[in-house]
Amino acid sequence: MADRSKAEVVLRLFGVNLEQQGRGFYIPLEMLAIARGVYLAHQEDPAKFAGLLDSGTNPAYKRTSHDLARRIATKAHIVEGNKELGKAVELDSTETMETLHALFSSLLVEIPGRRSQPSWFGAHIYPFVGELIHYDAVERRIKRSDASSKKSAKKQKQAGKVDAGYKAPSIERYLFRDGGSWAYKVLRSDSNLDRKEATRQGLRNLVQDSGTPLGNLAKALSAHDFDYDEAPVEGSDTGIKLHEDLSPWPDLLREGVRNIVARTATVPRAKRTESLMHWVPYCLARHQLQLARRKLDASDRESILLDFGNEATPLRRESQKNLTGFRNDIVNAINVQAREMIHEAEVAGDEVRKRRYERFAKEAGSAVASPRAFFSETLAAVGALNATVGRRHFTMKPPMLECLVSATVPQGTETEFDQFCTLLYEKYGLVVENKVAASSPLAHEVDPSFLDHNGKAFREKLAAIGLLTQYSDATSMIRGEPR
Numbered sequence: 022m023a024d025r026s027k028a029e030v031v032l033r034l035f036g037v038n039l040e041q042q043g044r045g046f047y048i049p050l051e052m053l054a055i056a057r058g059v060y061l062a063h064q065e066d067p068a069k070f071a072g073l074l075d076s077g078t079n080p081a082y083k084r085t086s087h088d089l090a091r092r093i094a095t096k097a098h099i100v101e102g103n104k105e106l107g108k109a110v111e112l113d114s115t116e117t118m119e120t121l122h123a124l125f126s127s128l129l130v131e132i133p134g135r136r137s138q139p140s141w142f143g144a145h146i147y148p149f150v151g152e153l154i155h156y157d158a159v160e161r162r163i164k165r166s167d168a169s170s171k172k173s174a175k176k177q178k179q180a181g182k183v184d185a186g187y188k189a190p191s192i193e194r195y196l197f198r199d200g201g202s203w204a205y206k207v208l209r210s211d212s213n214l215d216r217k218e219a220t221r222q223g224l225r226n227l228v229q230d231s232g233t234p235l236g237n238l239a240k241a242l243s244a245h246d247f248d249y250d251e252a253p254v255e256g257s258d259t260g261i262k263l264h265e266d267l268s269p270w271p272d273l274l275r276e277g278v279r280n281i282v283a284r285t286a287t288v289p290r291a292k293r294t295e296s297l298m299h300w301v302p303y304c305l306a307r308h309q310l311q312l313a314r315r316k317l318d319a320s321d322r323e324s325i326l327l328d329f330g331n332e333a334t335p336l337r338r339e340s341q342k343n344l345t346g347f348r349n350d351i352v353n354a355i356n357v358q359a360r361e362m363i364h365e366a367e368v369a370g371d372e373v374r375k376r377r378y379e380r381f382a383k384e385a386g387s388a389v390a391s392p393r394a395f396f397s398e399t400l401a402a403v404g405a406l407n408a409t410v411g412r413r414h415f416t417m418k419p420p421m422l423e424c425l426v427s428a429t430v431p432q433g434t435e436t437e438f439d440q441f442c443t444l445l446y447e448k449y450g451l452v453v454e455n456k457v458a459a460s461s462p463l464a465h466e467v468d469p470s471f472l473d474h475n476g477k478a479f480r481e482k483l484a485a486i487g488l489l490t491q492y493s494d495a496t497s498m499i500r501g502e503p504r
Contacts (some may be wrong), residue, residue: 036262043198045402051201056081223282277428313354
């Protein structure tokens, strides 16, 4: 009952289910799985199924589990009560299995903060090529009757070796929690048709078959997955609300994604994918914060102080204070939303709903921990915080910094350093150096000398990753892709 109340309150406030379990990289993994599935369904029957980013009805998409490759990657390729699946698909050579394990274990998405090796269904493959993109899956107990009545001929052959009551892979949502559905809906509802078409073309380039040796190997292994979709399934994003009237982040997501995926001629596919993997969750976390502050009627625009120094300074302490305050904003906004829903139920005379929300409000301390963790752990995962635990502050690690520049600077253009810093503040509320800080509430919180030093450190980091070119002492230019 409490979980249901929490889900309803969170959904009303943020327009999408935001839980710790679906944080970080699970958001773009889900979005790319939907995009890939829509592309495959449309290729299979263009007359019946909508194309990539088409608006209108709920998208139908095919789902690939890649359960065999993921079990090989984690050395969990034995189905309980079954022979080693490697033998079933003629991969009984120890040397072959070790080679495949070494390859696919190196392709697993790193989840910051993990302390132990996950089960195979907790491990996801980095979507470097279209054939590697997959949906979520988990282990479920199956019965022989289920295997014979519901499985295809191929699945019957595999499931027939499994005794009743044993576990086997089932393709379904487990770690995906609708963050990717939110992102895909944002992109497919873009009213800027030129931008949408550019995004469609760039996204198609990422999710279609690559035809590379790695892609061909992934496709060959997926043909032996225990579970997969024989026909497209219809997703539903009708319950997801974008709240574009309250937050600029849906449109900032669209603009950034277009800038990232359009670089087909200048940036390798793997680098475009990496930037997309960082930009999408970053935008959703910032969207969450924006909606929370709007719920609290915060009059000031949030200013996020990025610390690029190597030592503790008053600037870093202010950034830490920044983060703590924003996490509290999310908690307080959820509590305000709950009280509003109690009042609505009271006005409607719905005593059952009223009592349910009242119980949620009393237990809100533990109930809001997961949505609050979604915000900070998502930012930590993509490198927008310095660490996943301990004393944390806002920063940008190299992959996130590359992503930020790629999302902000259009293809084929350059931006002067000072202009870029101003742009970061005007678009995203990011404060890096002294000139920008003078325009924000932080001007009275941090000594200008620390901000000046921080700006120089920021310049050096951009130069180190090849995104800034120093033409003279007075002129530094930033490009959206390394030279």
